[in-house]
Structure formats: C-alpha cells, structure tokens
Amino acid sequence: MAWGALRAIARREWIRHWRGIVLLGVLAGLAGGCLVTGAAVLRRTATASDRLVAAVAPGDLRLQVFGEGVAEDVPGLPGVERAVVGGIAVARVEGRGFVYLGTFLPQGGGELLRPVVIDGRVATGPDEVVVIEDVADALEVEVGDSLHLAYLEPEEVAQFDVGFGDPDGPEVEVRIAGIGRVPSGVMAGTPVVASTALAERLEEAVAGRDVYVDLADEAGVRPAFEQALDDLAADAERPPGAEELPPVAVIDPLEGTRDAARSTGVLVAGLGVAVVVASLSSLVVAWQSLMRHHARTAADQEVESALGLTSAERSAARVLPLVPAALLAIVVAATVAALGAGLDPPGAVRRMEPSPGWRLDLPLVAGGAVLVGVVVLALGERTARRAGRRRSGSGAVASSRARRLAPRRGGWTLLGATFALSRAGAGSRVTAGASVAGAMVAVAGLVASLVVGASLGRLLDEPARWGWGADVAVVDVTDAVLADLSADPRVGGVTELTSAALAVGGTEVQGYGLGELRGAPSWTMVEGRLPRGTDEIVLGLHVAAAEDASVGDDLPVGDRVLRVVGIGVGPPLGGEQLGRSVLVDGPAMELLAEVQLFREALVVAAPGEDAGALAAALAERYEISVREQPRAVRDLADLDVLPPALAGFLVAVGVAALTHGVWVGAQTRRVDLAVVRVLGAERRHVRLVVVAMAGATAVIAVVVGAPLGWAVGRLAWGEAARGAGVEADVALPASVVVAIVLTLVVAPLLAYPPGRRAGDAAPRDVLREG
Template sequence: MVAAGRRAYGAAMSVLFRLARQAVKGRVPALAGVVLVLAVGGGAGIAALVAAWRTDHAYADYLRDAEVAEVVVNPSLRTDRARAIVEATPGVLEIHSDVLLFATMDDGAPRPVTNVDAGLELHLKVSPDGRYVEQDRPVVHEGRMIAGGNELFLSVDAARDFGVEVGDEVPLSFWDARDTEATGHASPDVLVEPAGRETAEVVGIGVFADGVLADELYPRRTALVSQDLAAPYLCPAATLPDEPTPVDELVVRLYPPGCSVTYEYFSLRVAGGDAAVGQVLTSIAARFEEESARLPEEMVAEDVRYYMVPKVTADEEERIDRSLDPSVTALRLFGVAATGASLVLAVLAVVRIARPVRPLARVWWQVGAPQWQRAAAIAVPLAGSVAAGMAGAVLLGWLASGIGPVASARAVDPSPALVLPGPVVLPVAGVSVAVLLAGVAVAAFSAAKVTEQVDARPARLATAAARSGNVPFTLGVRAALRGGAAVVVLGAMVTAVLTVLGSVVFSTNLARVIETPARYGWSYDAAAITGGGYGDAAIDAIAASLDRPEVDGWGVAALGSANLDGEAVPFVAHRAGFAGLPLPVVEGDPPVGDGQLAVGALTARRLRLEVGDTVTVSTSYGSHTGTISGLVVLPPIGPILTDRAGLGTGLVLPAPFLERALESAADRGEVDATTLADQLGSFIAIDLAAGVDPDEFLAAVDDDLTSWDALGYRPFVYTDPVRPPQIADVAAMRSAPVLLAVVIAAASAVGLGVVVRAAARGRRRELAVLRVLGATGRQVRATLRWQALTIVGVGLAFGLPLGVALGRATWAAFADGLGIAPGFTLSATWTALIAAAAVVVGIAAASLPARASTRLAPAAVLRAE
C-alpha cells in the first residue's frame, strides 16, 4: 500500500515537472526580469532600511560599548571639598575624573595675557584615574589611544583645524592657569611666558562622546595628553580657608605657580541609570549651594563660587536622536518605497507571465491534469524566480550594508562591517515573500482555471466614458479599469503620486526652515559671546559701542544651567535689551516679570509640563517659582563644554525672574542682585539696520570687541546664523526626500511603460478588430494613450490630496519632534509640475506601444489569435 502510494506520488511529481518545463518554455527572459527587479529594488530597499536601523542605533550602541557614564559634573571651583561632595552624594556608584589644562599648540612665544589663548583654541585634558581608557572611551578613527610617554590623542575637529596626522610631532605650550583666571587683576599689556614647553607625538585621532554632533558655536578642538607629559603642570585640588582671606591669596591657592589646571570634571556612574541622574544632580547642587555660603566674602563678591555645570549623557543622546531623525526617516521612506515598488512590479510581472499560459493549461485539462497540478506547474517557475530574486535582494542588501550609519552617527562607526540586522531583514523578507507567494498563487490558480470567465460589470467611470461617444477614449478608459490587475496598477499609481508629492511637500517645508534662521531660534544679524558663555559681558561698554545708527537693537543674555523638577535644564535669561529681541513662540506667550518663564517644547514634553503650570527653578545661586507662560524656540547657545539650549530645549527667564532667583546669593555676598545677574551676562545679540552687512559692521567695531569682555578677552563673534546640530544634520540630508521622489517617479514611469506595453500585447485582438472595422492608426494610438492617461488621471485624482495630507502630517510630526512651530507651506508650483510631469510620463509611456500596434497587420494578428 505504501509502495503504491509512493509510486503514485512519484508519477504525479514527474508529470508536474514536465508540465512546469512546458510552462517555462519561452518565458525564461521574463522570469529573469522578475529576478532582476526583486534583486535590485529589494536590495536597495533592504540596504536603505539597514542604514536607517544602524543610524538609529549607532550612538546608543557606542554609549554601551564605550561605558560612557550617565553624567559629567564641573563644580567650577577645583577644591578638595568639591570632590568630597561629589564622592559622598547618594546614588553615585563610580567616579572617574579629568582636568582641563591651559595649553596651546604653538611654540609658546611671550604674548599679552589676554591673547594667550584667543578663541580657546585647544581643550587639552588629562585623566589621573583612567577616564577615556576605562570609561567614556572615545571612538578611534586613526591610530590608537595614548599609553604613556609624550603622546597626544586629538579629536577629528582638532586634527583637521590644526592640519596634523597620526605620527606628527607637535609643540605644546603649558601656561599658568592664574594668567587667565586673574586677568581682571592684571594689566593686559603684561607679556607672559609659558610654564613650560613640550613636544608630543600624535598617536591617535577620533571622536569623544560629546563630540558627535556638529557644533557651530565654539571651536571643538579636544585633545587628550598622557599623564607622563602633563605631570609637571598638574597640581592638587585647593583647600580653601573658612576665615576672611585676600583675593590674591585665594587665587594663589586655587591656581599655584606653574600649575596649568583650570577645571576638573567628574564623570559619574549613577545607581538607577539615567532615571536617577536628576536626583543626584539636585543633591549635588544643594551641597554646592551650602558650601558656597561658607566661602569668604571676597570670593562671592568676585563671583568665585561653586556652581554645578552638568553634562547629561541622556540629554546628549536625545539631541543626537533628534538630529538624526530626518536622516532615519528619509532612509526608511526610501527603503519602504523601493521595496514596495519592486514588489508591485514583480507581482504585475508574475500576473502577466502567468496569463499567456492559459491556453496551455486548457490542453493540460483536456489530458486529465487536475487543477492543483495545473496551478502548481504554473506556480513552480514563478515561485523559483521569486525565491531567486529575494535571495539576490538579501545578498545585495548585505553587500550594500557597508554604508552603515549616516550623518552624525557615522562618527561613532567610521568603518562599518557588513551586517544584516535580524530586526530589519526578517520582517522585510517575511512580508515580501508572503506578498510575492500570494501573488504567485493567485496568478497560477487564475491561469489554471479553464472555465469560461464572465466579464465583470463595467466600472462607473468606464460607463461614463461610453456616453461621450468617443470610441478611442471609451476603449482606453475601459481597458485601464478592466480586470483584477487594474486594481493593482491603479493602486500603484496612486501610491506613487502621493509618495512623490508627500516627499516634495516635506522637502519644501524642510528647506524653508533651513533657510529661515528665525524658525530655529537665531533671529540675529550678528552676535558675540564673552567668557566662553560663563559671564563677563561689560554691558556699559557694549552699550557705548553699539549706540550707532547701523544698529536697530541689541541685547545681552545670561547663560547657565538650572534644575527643573529634578532635571538639569540649560537657561537663557534676559539682561539689558534682550527682551526686545523676541524668540519664536510655539504656544502661549513670551514670559514677562518675575512670576513667569518659558520652556522649550521638548523640555515641557519630557517633564510633562504645560502652559499655565507652576514650577520652581533652582540654580547654584538660589531658586524662584513661576508660571509657564509659553513654549518657545531657544537659540543654540550656552556655556562652552556644557549643555546648552536650542530648538525645543531649555528655559527662558525674564530679567526680574533671574534677579529673584539670585537674591539669596546676592545677600550673602552683600551685592545687588541686578549687579550679580549682569555679571552672568555673556551672549550679545545684535539686530542691524536694513542693508547693513554683518561682516563689515563687526570689522568697524573690531577695536571695541575686547572692551565687551570685563576681563579684556576677545569674544567669539558670529556673522552667520549658528545652526543647532539638528539643523546642520538636516541640511546635510535635505536632498534625501527629493531623491526619494525622483526614485519613485522613475520607478513609476518604468512601471507604467511596462503596464501599457503589456496591455497593448494583451489587446492585440481588440486593436486588430478596430483596424478591420476602419479605425485609423491615429485612433488606435489614441486608445492606448487614453488608457495610460486614465491610469495617470486616477493616480492624480486620489494621489494629490492624499499626498498633501501625507506631506502635511509628516512635516507636522517632524516639526513637533524638533520642538518648532510647523508653519506648513504648500507649493502650488511644485504640485502643478508633478501633475504635468505625470501626464507627460503617461503620454510617453503609451507612445512606443502605440506605434508598435499600428505596424501589425490585422489579418496576421487575428489569424494568430
């Protein structure tokens, strides 16, 4: 019994194999075309989706692999008490530290004290306890990490700006830290000598954890030097007296002769991870405030005190995610569109390949082959081509995965390996195979069915066309809407139009934001920053310098960090005139008085705050409570080497609000709160009169610039808009939506040409009958042209409104993610061009098949049919 069953099964398989060979005969080129379409289109789609996935995950993977700590704290004052406070804070599991050295990459020629490091050209660091080796490890692009001796590791920006490579020997000059910290007490004409000169070998170049995003505000030239080389210029943390002490003696304690250390940074691993960082920072800030109250009055009067300057890793990760979101979105859209287009074309090709097998299937039926066997014989070669195509797609996707992360994420994965992430490939391949096999099954069973088919009821549009009395028009519309394949073709065209228009609408609004700095918070013609963002703006000198007809308005803002509901948030506070330079408002109103403040939209979302909520803002100087009046877009400004405001992040504090928050510190220091607040001013925004060139204006006031800084340093100046990292990344990828639209449009044009050509071949009998009945070649060509234009017309009728809706929704979600007002714009010109281009493509797609149809002899066609 079993043997008989096996023989029957073998016989059935043998018959199936012979039938499948007959089905393949003469159709190998078409089947190869299916393989090619799937391999190229699917491979491009998989590669794009893999790149999106790797871009989205690159920084988080780096943070984990490099063991980057949850937060870095700079106490401002480097004392033994600062370290003790940090070490004793509940929740701190592990501490690694490094110090910033006052050094320059030059020969150390004597110079005025105010010009020792004009522009803060090098941030030279050294770690005594393994930071950057055991924790917070940078990504090495070239060479290696330092090990000892006279070795130097440079950031990519530093290597580029200084023009050095791995293996180069560079000069380093170390200066007394007190030369910069005590400038306000020394004559700017005094020439100073370096504490020492060294030569270092560049052994590595890479990217630090906080150097991934583009920074247009400050030079980001970070370097790490070995302990051996820096040892002569290090000094222990200061021990400050409790009793009254002259300021000069305090300066010597903080910055002893020969010591180049300016600041110390503590990198903290926190129990509970990112969720517990706010609590730890609140505790440290409270202890710093208590410790500041014990400082000598002379120090407080000079604003020399503890105040916490944190850099939260989770905030940096969030900024990077926001910055990369446009790139990730564009890649995902491209991947889905490329994969979808290849699937649609493959299914259409499968249907077209299976349909001509119907006469052969009738023969099989006549010799006794059951329907399942007929369908299987048709399906086997089709399924084989589908399987080969998908295998090719996966292979090409793997080979193309080397593009790896894009935009800023490339910095943490400079040499990506070839990989196919399971979370990307398995769903894409699974869905694709399911769709393709379903198409193969439907096509095979439809072709294997030999009973008479009843024509479907004509579509309403075809019925309406018939009333026109125009035969070519009527036949063209009817052909476009006839049969099950018509639904697929029309759906593909609608999808193509809405995708192209949606991409163009998104790209148009993206370009408007990039080209309108006020939208992302920079509404100034020129600007400057004193004291590296930590203060020292000389408001009286600034007012005297800017009191001229070329200036329509100016303002000074204080920058810093505050604690809001347990989370460190950068703030921008109004000082002289800054309230007159309004920031973009997303919701509500700008803040006024001492009882209101504004927040960035993303900060409000993260902390679950709304307009009208009452919050307490705590700083190292004190705290104050106010009501949120609105959500605003802040400019990308803040102190150097710390978190800063930008787009949807940060707080805006009116001048009276800041002064109320400083009252307790001012009382302790016996100074006026307004004076203390003015000492924190550092950002100078300038609104020039119409027609005034910013470069020419700043050149005209160049001699006054050092007077804008109370310590006599030359400030950072800006004549071009400073873009947030998110906008810089968006600008780098702004062509991606347009590229997507071009690719989809090209694929749609090719697909439409294939469909019309196949339709012309399928309608040979109908067109031949028309010729016999007296139709001219022009009328035959017209019917094919109307068929193509009907497909295009349906695509435009449904695709245009859906495309506008898609573009608007996508842009609104993107703008909301950036924390800016959507400000939607629809370009009528681009919409009209897309519609016109679709019509032209439709006419062009019909031209070649139409000419070929008119060359065929009607008698020969009818005889063959």
C-alpha cells in the first residue's frame, strides 16, 4: 500500500472538508447518544422488576397464619433456609372515612423482606412507621406526616365482614419516617411497616402472623416443607371468632411480580420498537450524508485509480480523515448517555425501580459509544468505496432514454421516474437506494405509529374495552343494599356479581357469578355471549390463552366441566390481573365455590345524572370501588407519548430523506439533465424531470411503506393488547390517509428548488465539468 499517497489524500480531504467532518462527528454523537440512552432506559425498564425483587428479598412463600402456635414453628420446618416472622394488626385511619390499613409488626431483623426506602429512612423510633409507596400516594402523605391509627382487637378483625362498630384496640399517633417500595403483591394487606419498638407496643392488637419463607434450592424440598406445614396446621387452634379463617394461607409473594412482568413486557416492546426504528432511520440519514460527502470526490478517485491506487486504498484514504469524527462521536455519545442516566423507567415501571435517580449503566454506555464510532467508520468505508466506482457512460444512457421517452405523452415524467430508479454513476445509489429506503422506513414507521396511537387512544377513551362498563362498584352488598340501589332514582342500572377463587383447568383464577342484569353492563364480550346456565362459562383473555381454549370447548372447573360460550373482558374487582378471571352464571357460582361468596354490585348512573356525584353520594353510605384503569391499561397509557413522539421523529426523518434525495439526485444527474437539454428539452422539462424523480421516490415509499406500516402497527398493537388482556382489534385513523396524501404532495414541492436550479444551469458548463 502506498502509505505516503494515502496520507497525502487524507490530509487533503481533512483540509478541504474538516468542518463537515467535525459536524458529522457531533451529529453522529448526538444521535448515537440518544440511541444509547434509549437502550439504557430500555434495559433499566426490562430489569427493574427483577432488581427490586433481589433488593427486597421477599422469599419463596408468604404464609398468613391465624392458627395459634404455628408461626413460631415455621422457621424450623424441613427445607427452610431463612424466615422472617411478623405480626398482622389492622387499624382504622382516623379522619379518613372508611379507610383501614394492615400493619406489619416485625419481630427482629432478618435477611428477608427489606422494603427499599426511596424517601426518608427506616423506622426506628417507638412511634415511627414506613408506608409503602402506593398507599402513601393514595393517602397523599409524605415523610414527616402523622397518621392517627385506631387498631382493632383480634376478635374485631375476625368480624370484619359482619361489622363490629368502632375499633376497641390501642390508638397511636405514628410519624412516617420513610416511604417504602416493594414488588407488586408483596406486603399486600400490610402496607404499613412498624418499627420494632412500635411493634412491641402493639402486640395486643396482633390478629395473625405473616411469615416470609425462603426454601433451599434442592429437589424434593418443597413437597417435604408443604407436608410438614400441613401437619402443623392440622393441629393448630384458631382464636375465638376466627373459625372461618384458614389456619395457614399459603401465598406466592411473586405472583404480582409475574403479572406485572407481563405488563412490563408491553412497555419494553414499545420502547424497543421505538429504539429500533430510530436506529434504522439514523443509519439511513448517516448513509445519505456520507454518500453525499464522498460523491463530491468521485472524480478524484478516478484520477487516483488511473495512478494505480486500488479501491481499498482509495476508501482507506477517505476513512482516515473520519477517525477524528468517530472519536468525537464516541465522546459526545458517551456524554449524552451519561446525562441521560438520570432517566427512570417510564410509566408504572418507575415504581419497580429499586434505585431511582441517576444510575449509570457503564458497560452499555461505554460499549454503545464505541459502537457509534465504529459505525461512523464502517459507513465511511462503505460509502467511499461505493462512490469510487467507475462511471459508466451516463450521458449516452440519458441520451438513449430521452430519445425514447420524450416524444411520448408524459415522456418527461417517465424519464424522471426512470432516473429515480436507475444508476447514474458515482453517487447514484444515494437516490435510488438510500433515499427510497429512508422515505419508505419513515412512511412505514409513521403509519405504524398512527395505527398504534389511534388504537391506544380508543382503548383509553372507552372504559368498556377494558371491562369497566359501569360507573361504580359497591362492595360487600346485601339484599337490602341491592334493593336500596335499585330504588334510588339516580341509579340507572344495578347488576350483582358474586366472586371467589375458582380452579380453572388446574389454575386458580378469580371467578365471578353473574346475578340478575338490571341495566348495568357486566362484561364486555370479545367473542360469544354471556353465560345463561350452570354449565356455561366465559373466559378472560389471559385465561383463554393459558388454557388454549375457544368458544365451544369444554373446560374443567373445580369438579365440574363447563362449556365455553364466550371470551370477554371484565372489571378486575378483586385486584387480579386484567384478563385472569372467568364469568359464570350466579347459581353456577354457588355450586363451584368452596368458600363464602363475596357480593358486589355494578352501578351505572341514570341518564342525565353525574357519575362522579353519584359515586360521592354512595361513598357516604357504602364502601365503593370507583372506575379506574387496571395496571395493565395504565402501563399501556404510559405508552401514549411514544406514538406521537415517534411519528414526529419519523416525519422529520422522512422530510430529510426526501429533501436530501432530491437534491443529491439532481446533483448526480446533472450530466444526464445537461444531455437532455442538448437534445432539445426546455427548462420546464428539466424541472418536470426532477419533480418526477421526487414523485417516484414518494410513490414507492407510500406503496411499499404504508402496507408495511399497517402490518407492523397491527402486529405491535396486537401484542400489546393481548399482553394487557384486552381486545386486539386495531383502529385505522384518518390521519393515515392524511399522511399518505401529504407525502405525495410534499415530495414534488421539495423538488422544485433543485429542479429550477438544474433547469437554469448552462448545459455547456455542466458537460465541460463532467
């Protein structure tokens, strides 16, 4: 290799184009830094749940113990490596209406169950507590605030379902020392964590025990533990008044985490699509820019080739000046990514992040920044080699095509389309390849973003699509309450639902029994109909997917076999994951349930009545649940900023790709256009040729990109909707048609300035320059 010649060429390239090279490095670094930041947020989002579980360490099992003498013996059972025992006490929050909170009373420290304190500190004083984040938000309290808690006596806790009057246990004024964060479902029912000193003061209010257990990771350990636990529970006595409570309830503490992980997957998929599309678009723009940069020296490469330099040597000589740009891109990308390390996971996943705030993912940032520099050099080498290919008689080709096409009606338009889709010599691939690809990616991504955005907007605007067709639910109703609701003139409809856990196909899910329909919608049917007899069942979408069941199938439920007559979406009144529930007829529920049924009523406001005012009035007399988005829908709602943001980015990319393609296309076809002028074309004909080049690029982008975008949008929304447990039908917004029309209209407008410039150029001067 002629090293001296390479250095001379590289030095000349740097002197002539150093400003553009520096600008390229800065822009590549900014774009790369944003992409690395997006990848870091994506990784932080995807791992947040697992990292929170590792930080809190809730163990393998949670035991709620109401049998006397059981909790103390659990740590000694076979297979138990670690265990933490705490008391359960229930208190009414004075001055907050019908609000009761469970309190976890720790009995000493341990390696299990360490709530992450995201604000304040761990509770240590005799009147201090840590409140779990969700409840702190619901109560609108923060570190330093006080709560007046009136505790129930153990007997009153056992009578909670039938009423007990005012709490008769100890009353304490507690101060919030910290706000805690735990995985979804962990510490459910006990969101107040007392200090050890406070736990000693409240011992007389303990109604049960919480035991978190970590089992040894060995084969056969779990069955041995469960058998020993069953033997222990069989001999346990329950306190007076708690005979209906099981002596030991075994709970999977990570069930909520697994459900949340499914919802997190939707958010991760959305972020992943945005990062991939942005990466592809950035690569297209970088390719175009470097092609234009190297196309300026195509003639120089012909001279260098004649002097004996190989293609590899000529491209290497042009990569050397890009090394400073690559190094600058690495520095800028790393800086941007480091600044972006303060971004928490978006949406509901933010509440799963155990280390909120600035968190530098050093391997990803360093590796991503280096990759940006490598990509700059790799693209530089490929575009330099492509631009150095020998020209192939473009003037003769243009002459031949012009003679054949110009005499025809619309011949100049056909000639422009031909120019747009064919090679014209050095640099021609900018127009025929990268420009079309960039516009196509932009149109496809734009259409996909609009489809997903419209489908998401419709879901959020229509609560019935996620099961909540009613305005409010009244909890723990009786026949008298149902009668009062039906007689209330402000109520337009009431439907009773009974509920209990059911074993469906071997998996326990939340079951609902449909009472008499009185004008209040119960479930939103996706397929089939509501159940009408004791041998029929409607499945939630997640249950149907898990059991691979469809309408017409028979499915074991408990000790019976029911016919699936529908698949639908119901309100998650029991706090279950959306779609993980089933609906049967009321009498069927009485036959299937093995425990006492819980009764609720779905209520809709009468025509002309304000639903909010009705809910407020009912809350004065009953315990209610107002309509609010389930977690899965909230996770989808957190994505609502992505479609418009991605659409705006892709509009910018599309305009840049078309503009760049038109200008570079006109530049690389300047000799062809000059030959056309010599053959008798007028200035307006040349302008028409350039406009047709842009129009052909836009038409291809629309013809290929729009159907591709529709397919991608449909696929993306289908995955997101199924992951959330809602119907996966897509919406086709009018904005898609507007986007297509604007693409076809804007492209010719962008072509007018370069077309006018090409038409005004003197053919003699252009042909002399070659």
